Amino acid sequence: MAHLSADVFAGSFMSHSGEVSPSTPKLQLHLSIPIPSRDSTYYIADGNTVLLVENTLFKVHRSTLTKDASTFDSMFSLDSDLRSSSHVSGNSTVTTVGPEGENDDNPIRLQGDTADQFRALLWALYSLPHELSVALTPxxxxxxxxxxxxxxxxxxxxxxxxxxxxxxxxxxxxPMHPPSNKEVDGPTLEQLTELASLCEQRDLLEAATQRWRRRIASGKDISLAINVAERLNLRALLGRAYYAMLLQGREVWDADGHLTRAQIIRLLSGHYTLGRLWERLPNEPPPFIHSPRCMGAAVVRCNQTWAGLWKSMMDMGRQGVLLQYPDVEGKLMLAESMLKTLMERDMPTPGLLEAMPWCKEQTLMATAGKIRDIQESLVDYFVDV
Structure with a gap:
């Protein structure tokens, strides 16, 4: 990087005795001013427009930048009408500067972009088809x-x-793409999520969300996921991140330097509301549609049996020493697993399943539906009240 220097002279300096010392040496002030450099690839000799991005000069063809009805088309239309000139009286000559982009001394300046971003755009605009096709390969x-x-x-x-x-x-x-937070030679997961949200690309956003979920499940970057999901209003991801942080415990929340006071209040609210939900669940078996073969008095008997079975499974969840108090999802998944075991092994279950011979599958679907409903509404339990 080149630098320009300027000498600043001190007319006089006071000596230690308070007298002016005319022999005080002059001071040199070095001003570090970077000089733009030409891009090695996209400073094209026969180009007709010079652009400055960060500290890099690009020289390209206006006709190329106006492809695809881009905003450069209107930008160049306005620019063609602009002229600037400076006049100096006396013996000096008049210097006229042409339109922006005509030369290196008066380039079009693109603000808010990086040289790498603009270089990527020119790659797409100037590359041959076989060069672009690489983007669709591993x-x-x-x-x-x-x-x-x-x-x-x-x-x-x-x-x-x-x-x-x-x-x-x-x-x-x-399938084989590594699910890491910072892909090899790629954007961070946060950057990828922001891009997908900005461009409203659902499939890419879903792919990014799945990566967040895997990281959250492994206990990594949970507070980062909370902040990203709040900023981008990604409700499903936000609920999953808050729930994972909830199960980490208060000591982890307090030690995490990325959580705000408002977020900790939401975690406390989630702990309370999910705990209350768990207290209600034993007496609230999820409803289901009975089999057509289940009619009349059999429906009443089936409902009573299901209520008893559901309460028994919830009570087993209460005794699960490995599950935390507010882990409603974990306890419901445990109940679903127990219900599957009863059905798959055809275990003798006096008083439980024998009174509902035609509706066993329906109860399993009702349990799965209850889990899904809670998962989809997780974010609603973490409300700052």
Missing amino acids: EANPLQLFNLARISHKYEFRSIEAWSLNALTQIYTR
Whole structure:
């Protein structure tokens, strides 16, 4: 990086005795001013437009940037009418500066973009078909596609945006793709989630959410998931993250430096409301539709049997020493497992299943439905009241 320097002279300095010392040496003030450098690939000799992104100069063709009805089309239309000139009187000559983008001294400045993002856009605009096809293979560069999707969304290259998002989705839904927080040479999971939400790409957002769920299940980045989900209003992910943090316990909440006071209050609220739910559940068996063969008095008997069986399973959940008090999901899944065992092994169950011979499968579906309902509404239990 080059630097420019300037000398600042001290006219006089006071000596220790209070007298002016004319012999005090001059001071040199070094100003560090980076000089833009030309991009090694996309400073094209016969290009007709110079753009400055961060500290990199790109020289490309205006006709290329106006493809896909992008915002560059309107930008260049406005720019063609702008001129700036400076006049100096006396013996100085008049210097006229042409439109922005005409040369390195007066480039079009793109604010808020990175050189890598703009380079990714030019890669998509200038590459040959066989070069672009690499993005749809395991050799694709996730970070390049991420940068491309972000900048093409900003400047409204609609077809390029759709293509890059589709390529990213293929990468992150590929079975062998490593489910880590920071993919190799790729964006972080937070960046990927933000992009999917910004571009409203459901499949990519679902792929990112599944990665969050795996990390949350392993106890990693739970508070980060809470903050990302709150910022992007991802309710399903937010409920799962809050629930996982709830089961970590108060000591972990207090030690975590990323949780706000409001978030801790929501965790306390979740602990209370889920605990109350668990207290009610034994007396609230989930309803189910009876088998057509279950009629008349058999329906009454079936309902009574189901209520007793449900309460018994809930009581077993209360005795589960490995499950925490507010872990309603875990206790319901334990109950579902016990119910499956009773049915699959055809165990003798006097007073439990013998009185409901035609509705066993319906009760299992009702239990699974109850678990699903609670999972889908988890975020509603963590309300700051």
